[in-house]
Amino acid sequence: MDVGLLSQYIMNGLMLGMMYTLVAVGFTLFFGVLDIIKFSHGDVLTVGAFTGLATYIGLRSVGVSSTPLLLLAVLVVAILAMAALGMLIARYLVLPLRSAPALNTLLITLMLGTVLREMVRLFYPQGANPKPFPALLPTDSINLGQFNLRLDNAIMLATGVAIIVGLRLLLNRTKLGLAIRAVAQDEETARTMGINFTAIVLITFAIGSALAAIGGVMNGLYYNEINFGMGLLLGVIGFSAAIIGGLGSIYGAILGGFLFAALQTIGAVALPFASAYKDVFAFTVVIALMAWRPTGLIQEKISERV
């Protein structure tokens, strides 16, 4: 295979890995803080993408045409709206069920995901059809030998890296991050130390959902198209990525995200006859990994007291 094609595959893999990581980090944050699996995370990504699109259409219709401004607005609105949505979900659906069996939270978030997905499909104008997403990043490419580096991809990758680095800094270097980690370790002790548990939970959900919003917009910019079902598979992939990496570990989410993307890319190269099979291949490997290392490649946080 020639270098150009190889670089295309690698680029694609990196982009996918970045997007999966953004979703996986969300799952890991929610699990870390509350020991719950929020199955609606992928669909929050979808709603974020559609919110961004609606913002774009709205602003265009009142005459705004500056691309950077539009991009900024799309991101800001999507992020704020999803952060708010995340907090509402935490406040009204997840926190009330804390004393119920964990299964109930899993089920309620699964159903919530369906509600979000169906609401987009039913209530967004022609939501059942895929919608074109505007190209808000420069589409020129730099020629590096046999490989064309698209500027928009480069920018998105760089942004993704910046976000993850920023998140790590937030968690490890700030008081807020310390509070989040304290709550993730041991809720009771954190409370006795004066940390406002509810506030931290809401903030964590806001952060996770904001990441989903960014992931959704990124997805739209990369594929130039969004559809109501996009979050479902992304959510499942993000969740598996978080698991194989090790639930509760940010590094694990990153590792898992890129690992899954790599598997898909290998699958696509090895089985070119049907793109659906790359997903089957990737999931089969992931399931085998789960069987081999149930707590993840990096240790999952043990929460059961015997």
Add this chain to the structure above:
Amino acid sequence: MSGSERMPEVKQEPQAPLLPGVVAVALSTAYLIALLAVEKQPLVIGLLAFGIVAVLAAHYMDWLDPVSRSFAEREGMLSAYAILAACVVAAFFHDNHFVLLLFVTVLLYAVATLGLNIEFGYAGVLNFAGASFFGIGAYTSAVLNTYTAVPHLLVLLIGGTLAALIGSLLLLPVLRTRGHYAALVTIAFALLLKTFLEVNDVLGGPQGMQVKGMSILGWSFNDNFEIGKIEMSFYLNYFVISMLLLCGTFVLVRRLERSWIGLNLDAIRLDETAASCFGLDIARWKITAFVLGNFVIGLAGALFGMVGGFVAPNNYTFADSLIMVSILLLGGIGNPWGVVVATFIVVVLPEKLQTIQEYRFLLYALIVIVVLLFRPEGLLPRPVRRYFPGGRA
């Protein structure tokens, strides 16, 4: 103390009366016939409102307690009455293809959800691909009926077996992990199976395949027939076999729950660590539940394929699996009567209220959210295990 030879004297309580249960069955049957018969939307809405009000009123007048006690202790007799009631409904609509098809659909979905109940409700194995296994059964019918001459009853068994086998392959790797792993694996399977079916033209691709109707020993299930001078819809054939399947499954689920195996499943679901400290082989019982449950789901699916006459990937999606889970949660997880009642509600409602057809995924997801927040035990909560109800224990 003399030990185990002395039989304990448990005070014999008088058995709960049969009448409240019989009255409930009779009234429900009448209501169901009315609901199935009316067509005009305003009438349907009126009837539904009446039904809700009636149930709420009965609840506040404390009429529902005697009914549930009746069912708890006189289940055998009341089941017989329920079967009779179903036959009455079928007889009433004996020449109405649409209603009979709907009724048979309810019966087969109930069977499948009872299978899901064994996995989900008893053993606590999270299976979010129920509809996919149902579909595997249906596709088995399609393929075997089209390409082979395998007798149709055997086709049903093969459909069940295939679903059980594929399910086991899926579950074995994640048996020793936490519950959410099984959830993830089954969701991934549900999503990927649909894509797999769509890209495989051999299985009909997105359009699906036709399924030849059932025929046993030369009696074709797809021909209308006559009794005396009365014309009968051919769906009555399917009604009979579906009822047999439902009754068989109901008995299986009941006996399973009221046995040491049912106890094992509950123990595993509620506390795996403690269960293994008392000798339970977690993997063995989870697999048992999963194989049994999926076999039932596949069996129902195989029959459903023949009833409907065709199979397509779009009928067995992840959203459809979530509908099955919704039925389970709405009816009362672990309670087979709850499953039957909830199946009626979930399947019949969108057919009668045409306006909500489009919204049914949204609607049922919302209903389940409400149930989980305010009444997680469901409409008919599962009672404490009575190994031999109506008698000593």
Add this chain to the structure above:
Amino acid sequence: MTYLLEARGLTRRFGGVVALDNLDLAVVPNEIIGLIGPNGSGKTTFFNVVTGIYGAHGGSVTFDGADITRASSRAVYHAGVSRTFQRSRLSLPLSIFDNIMIGNHKRLNQGLWFNLVRRGEFKREFEVNYAAARTLIEVFEPQLAERMLEPVAGLPMIDRRRIEICRALISQPKLLLLDEPSAGMTHDETKELMDDILQVRDLNRNLTIVIVEHEMGLIERITDRCVVLNFGRKIAEGPYRQVAVDRQVQEAYLGVE
């Protein structure tokens, strides 16, 4: 002397914490032995390693002549070891009878055909075991024997502990591990509970009991001797009166002056 249970050099770590540190502990058949020590000294971890919930990082555990160091929880149960848990682990939605029967797993017929098809024979086995469970719980609290089919969820803590102990006893184990059975109970309730345990032991002289406790009065009353742990190591051993005045034991509990 052959020991029923013997741990040699038993070690278990959790990350940086050494919960069991080269522990040597031997239990003589038919004795009631107390396992005491300050919080975090490894008592519950010892139970968890013996019953196969945690693996050992070093050393060995032998039970009734067989090496159970690497045995699963299931295998340990089948060998004849039963336990209760520090935070009472009963299945709350299930009935008293159901909870007790979970402990009886190895004596019940678990075959599919038996359970689903041979209902007549199943009924007979059910009746026999129902009677056995009743008889057992009557020793502890006759009133509970009349309420065997009630869910455990509504019962007070002392009744739940009783049911947990019955669950552990129903399979007629050789070794019973009691983990802080008196936690959450009043003084009188604790006394009642201990009298009941002694009564059970009188009926079944083959039973050996290891009891983890913080209530020293209880330990003094019913144990034949004690083992004291601190930081995962044995620091004293002997009858209660003797270890109570041991300097090292006092330091462990109260700190050094």
